[in-house]
Amino acid sequence: MLDIIKAIVLGIVEGVTEFLPISSTGHLIIVNQFVSFSEHFTNKFDVIIQLGAIIAVVIYFRKTLIPSREEYGHFFKSRTFDLWKKTIVGVIPALVIGAIFHDKIEEILFNPFTVAIALVIGGVILIVVEMNKRRVYKIDSIEKLTYMTAFFIGLIQCLAMIPGTSRSGATIVGALLLGCSRVIAVEFSFFLAIPTIGAATVYSIYKMGLSLTSSEVILLIVGFVVSFLVAWVVIAGFMNFISKKDFKFFGYYRIVLGIIVLLYFFR
Secondary structure (H helix, E strand, O other), X not given: OHHHXXXXXXXXXXXXXXXXXXXXXXXXHHHOOOOXXXXXXXXXXXXXXXXXXXXXXXXXXXXXXXXXXXXXXXXXXXXXXXXXXXXXXXXXXXXXXXXHHHHHHHHHHOOHHHHHHHHHHHHHHHHHHHHOOOOOOXXXXXXXXXXXXXXXXXXXXXXXXXXXXXXXXXXXXXXXXXXXXXXXXXXXXXXXXXXXXXXXXXXXXXXXXXXXXXXXXXXXXXXXXXHHHHHHHHHHHHHHHHOXXXXXXXXXXXXXXXXXXXXXXXX
């Protein structure tokens, strides 16, 4: 029963933090200091339950991501196909850089100290970006997002390989700096998450193997379902939030959390 509770807690953490600019990997590394399974299974668990959050994105944005009946006859000229092309262009940097440096980064940087520093730095950047009231957002629709801009957003996303940086945080800030509106920055961050996290998950499963006991399968199912349900609620709430507010709150949250983590692990 204790392991089921752990799976629920970790599923909630993943679902809440995956798409907010506060770093899901960073939060899981911190929470894993107190709530975890065996080291080998914890690594698998943290990776696989991400897929639950990704499915939540696909279902929430299904009308945008999946072609309608009207588009079937001219799919290759449709808005949906255009979106997927830009998403694929955006994910190329992560696939290339991740394939080259992922293992080394994981070996050196996956620790609470790195997470804390990245949380603070990322928080400061979020606040500074939002304080620039003179910025003009020229890109207020996916149609206006160029392939070059999509590529550069994907390049900036690679900073999230440093735990604590936040994949969504990096892509959102990058999109804002490149002229996207808040809504488009967040939406493209969601879309970019699908192939990015999907590819990272498949690679990690391939590397670690998928040999599981029956009890581990049950824990994965619990974590997966909880992650999916919580992520769906968070996505809906986040889209509503950013239509009315800016990202400063998340910047302050990151700074406070980073300081708390530093104080805790170095007291």
